[in-house]
């Protein structure tokens with residue numbers, strides 16, 4: 001396993017020829033777009049990226065990413081640490097190639113001279129972030145005042161309703177007198 005940033009550009013043909021597996025541990029600092037989406041910018045992402053050709057000779061890149069990220073819980077607004085995993089397979093096809101034979105399980109990418117690997121993997125990490133990060137319900141720190149306030153607003157106090165009725169009655173009595 002290599003510690004350090006991913007090479008920004010790689011030659012996917014060469015890597016597929018030798019069925020390379022890139023095994024990296026990348027600091028969040030080397031993934032600035034991903035890091036800026038997190039509450040804490042300290043951490044690392046474990047990545048395994050394997051290059052190969054399938055039976056149809058299509059160049060396939062398989063990614064396996066895993067990390068722990070601290071985000072803000074959208075329920076209680078406290079930090080929440082989430083395990084993030086992402087697995088994806090990409091089919092790299094030359095421009096204008098027939099795509100009909102490629103299995104739908106692959107994301108399609110255009111195969112050029114080189115592949116912007118770091119950018120691709122950072123995009124995948126961003127997509128792996130939950131849209132609405134939150135604690136599991138029993139771990140969530142919903143502030144007490146918040147739930148009390150909500151209860152008060154949703155249910156009118158029975159005594160104030162009674163008092164209101166009394167006032168209305170006495171007003172009518174006043175008019176008839």
Ligand SMILES: [Zn+2]
Nearest residue numbers: 073076135140
């Ligand atoms: Zn929470």
